[in-house]
Amino acid sequence: MKLSVNGTSREVAEGISLADLLAELGVDRSGIAVALNDRVVRGAAFADQALREGDAVEIIRATAGG
Amino acid sequence: MDATAAADAPLRIGKHEFHSRLLVGTGKYPSVEIMRLAHEASGTELVTVAIRRIHLDDPSGKTLIDYIDRAKYAILPNTAGCTTAKDAVLTAQLAREALGTDLIKLEVIGDPRTLYPDTAETLIAARELVADGFTVLPYIADDPTACKKLEALGCAAVMPLAAPIGSGLGVCNPYSIAIIKEQSGVPVIVDAGVGTASDAAIAMELGVDAVLMNTGIAAARDPVAMARAMRLGVEAGRLAYLAGRMPKRLHASASSPLAGLIGTAHA
Numbered sequence: 001m002k003l004s005v006n007g008t009s010r011e012v013a014e015g016i017s018l019a020d021l022l023a024e025l026g027v028d029r030s031g032i033a034v035a036l037n038d039r040v041v042r043g044a045a046f047a048d049q050a051l052r053e054g055d056a057v058e059i060i061r062a063t064a065g066g
Numbered sequence: 067m068d069a070t071a072a073a074d075a076p077l078r079i080g081k082h083e084f085h086s087r088l089l090v091g092t093g094k095y096p097s098v099e100i101m102r103l104a105h106e107a108s109g110t111e112l113v114t115v116a117i118r119r120i121h122l123d124d125p126s127g128k129t130l131i132d133y134i135d136r137a138k139y140a141i142l143p144n145t146a147g148c149t150t151a152k153d154a155v156l157t158a159q160l161a162r163e164a165l166g167t168d169l170i171k172l173e174v175i176g177d178p179r180t181l182y183p184d185t186a187e188t189l190i191a192a193r194e195l196v197a198d199g200f201t202v203l204p205y206i207a208d209d210p211t212a213c214k215k216l217e218a219l220g221c222a223a224v225m226p227l228a229a230p231i232g233s234g235l236g237v238c239n240p241y242s243i244a245i246i247k248e249q250s251g252v253p254v255i256v257d258a259g260v261g262t263a264s265d266a267a268i269a270m271e272l273g274v275d276a277v278l279m280n281t282g283i284a285a286a287r288d289p290v291a292m293a294r295a296m297r298l299g300v301e302a303g304r305l306a307y308l309a310g311r312m313p314k315r316l317h318a319s320a321s322s323p324l325a326g327l328i329g330t331a332h333a
Contacts, residue, residue, distance in 0.1 A: 006119040028126035033163035038152075040159045058119065060160045062131045064101075065116025065146050066091025066231075066280025 001053040018049035021057065032061045070308045077276055079253055080201035080222035082140065082169065086111045087270070088300045089142065089255065090293070091280025098133045100289050105139065108283065108293035114142045114171055117161045131165070142203065144171035149184065151191035158195055170195060171225070171257075171278075172204040181231040181258075185212050189219065196220035205257050208242040210249060217252050224252060225278060228269055229259025232281045236265035240272055247273045263292075263299030270303025271311070 003010050005025070012021060018041060022029060034041050035058040041049050051057070077084040091114045095101035105113060115130060134141065143161035148154040151174060158170040172191055176184030183206050195202045201222045206212050213224040226246050229235035236259065237243060247254045253275035260266050260279045269277050277300055286292035 006122060008122065025122060026125045027120065031129060031131050031164055032120060033160040035156060035160055038156055040156070040163050042163065058160070059122075060117050060157075060164060061120050061129050062115040062141070062143060062161070062165060063118045064091075064093045064095070064130050065144055066093045066114055066278075066284075 001051075003051060003054070004056040006057070006059055012051070016051055017047055018051060018057070019046040021051060022046065022059070025059075027059060032059055034059050071305055074304065074308060077253060079169075079203065082201065084111045084140075084276075086297075087276040087304055088266070088297055089114065089257075089276060089278035090283060090296075091278075092116075092130055092134070093280050094284040095289060096284075098130070101284070102133060104283055104289045104293040105134075106293075107290050107297065109297045111138075111140060112142050112169075113139045114144050114278070114280065115165075116144055116146050117157050117164070140169065141165050141167055142169050142171050143167065144173050144205075145191075146171075146173045147175065148173065149175050149187070151187040151194065154187070154191040155194050155198075158191075158200060159198070162200070168199060168201045170200045170202055172202050172221075183207055183227075185209065188212075189215055192216055192219045192221055203255065208239050208246065210242060210245045213246045213250060213254075217250060222252060223255050223275070224250060225255045225257035227258040228256045228265065229261075231258040232285075233259050234261025234265075234282060234285075235259050236261055237268050237272070240268065243269065243274060244272050247275075260296075263295040266296050266299035267303035267306070270300055271306050273307050276300075 001014050037056050086109045088110050089112045090108050090110045145154040145157040154174045174184045174187040176182050192202050192204050203223045204216050205225045208226040216224050228237040255276040255278050256269040256274050257278040260282045266277050283289050283293045
């Protein structure tokens, strides 16, 4: 199925969880946060959060700014 | 320390308390090491960061936050770059989740050239974020009415600009800043436009509670030296405000007595 991850289209296995996606991407989970379709998903809920075709995932971290 | 400085209360922003009145950014430094040294020299206790997408081609690379000693510095994430209340609110919620802080510098930009805030969107976002439990510090124009509205919505501070972001022009409208401070029940933090130490001192002499700056330090030829200069400027301005300056007068007033002068002119 197709997802949008940080604005880029990505093909992933049907029915994977958010935790699976982060592992597949090689994302270190410290210092990041995730929004699924414009809603924040708490870190504790990553494993139980199933993803669906067309979902928009945003993964962010802090960076330099003023 | 003299009695006036010793009696100065700490800066209180919501439930947070700071002894430094200088907030600094993390952007535009020549290197993270220079940033680290500049933060140290500035004496700051609160540093701003931006929130952005991770790089999917380097998803576990070191990030800025790895270079900030969180035992020494509290983090103030911003919503810089957002142009709608909706994006700013989601960015704030993501920042809270990523960084474990309720502090948010709310910034909703209305125009990419001047980087002036969108006041209407800022008010909408402020209302939502306060209701969601955030300690909200909104970047806003030097507009006394907008500042009063933000305070009424429950913002923990208001942050009027001294001059456009990154311009280094200093306090362009000291009268507005003074009025904002005079009528504010929450801390006033001058945010943006401070270019050198005298600008910081002028802002503090107006009675504002703190100054936030990034480019003024980061874009100096020697950011570490400028960080110390800014610290001294903020401290000097604060102390001058607390000390109470002499009234300005049009004509001269001799500092030496007129009585006892030699010669004939004063006989």
